[in-house]
Amino acid sequence: MTMPADPQDETLTERQQAVLDAVLALMVEQGGELTMNAVARRASCSKESLYKWFGDRDGLLTATVRWQASKVRAGNYDRTKLDALALRDSLTRFATNWLGVISSPTSIALNRFAIAQAETGGGKLGAIMLANGRFAIGARLKPVLDAGREAGLIAFDDTETAFRSFIGLVGRDVQIRLLLGDTLVLTPADIERDAARATEQFLALYGRANPMPASQKTNA
Template sequence: MQSTVEVSENALTERQKDVLDAALTLLVEAGDTLTMTSVARRASCSKESLYKWFGDRDGLLTATVQWQASKVRGVPVNREAFDLNSLTAGLERFASDWLRVLCGTISVALNRVAVGHAGSDKHDLGAIVLENGPFAMARRLEPLLELGRDTGLLHFQGTDEAFRTFFGLVVRDVQIRLLLGDRLELTGAAIDRDARRATQQFLALYGAHTKAAGDGH
């Protein structure tokens, strides 16, 4: 059964947010052993409320992953005032949010559990994280990338290819190092610096000047 609410900050009540935060905390502490009963107990709510809001356990897991992913803000696009500065600022903000979420204790724990589920007969948290993590991030960034292409600021053939390149430039080896237990500590300033670096590298690959230089040959 799927979640009965669209999990975004604006769609959730404060009570539902508290419940999902409790579920995230339990995933960090208990991993595979998270149950509707344990979440209800931790969040001081009834199981009936959990079933009403989120459906079954898979629905709760999906909503929990979506709630964590919602911390990466979408990038508003304004066609009338869109230029290289707004494209650059949007990419940098998205990259910075993304790194902050990925580097957090909750995301690391959640991804470790998801990797353990992948390809198993358990509740497929791996598929839930894949759909509501990287795939959802691609859908969230797609409007900005396509507006950049439509306005001639970016040049690429496929949006998916462009997103995957951006993903690689932003995340690099950070996620795998954290998953394997590296005590990598990134300050807010370091994350913002890495976001700027990734954006500049992306623009160097796909920016309008790249096509212009190529046309000169």
């Protein structure tokens, strides 16, 4: 079975995607204190359209976080024919996408605003980001890890623990440094290098030295 593309891309029109990009741009500029009026002006659409498409402000923020998180993917793969090369490629693609997203100005702005809201006890952005960001991304990668285990390529007892290990190897201290204002700059080449290195480290920790051939696994 080939894993499908993220349904988020299929449910949003190009016009709606442009609106969400406008929200992200405003959050970078204004630190998250955006209004439906400001979004309507930036996106050149009516407030009525915003309410029709996304509901209230929380609905708009939810869609924005999901849109940002949808950029993190492991790529398509055939679960019934997964081999070591395909697994490494899927993990590296996911790591590259995720590292690129969390180091972007838009992601930094979203996280800073969510942290500020959580500290004051106001707003729902933190919960929105957990549900549609971190947890949704985890749900996207865990099937890859489970498929790798089923294929005898990697071994672990708990998928969540394996996922956290991989994320830790990929992200290291990058996100916290950026959130605290470090001028760390990651070029596309840096991101690709770090993603490949994290994948190799993860496979060194969880990979099986002599994975079972598919024919033996079938007959086992």
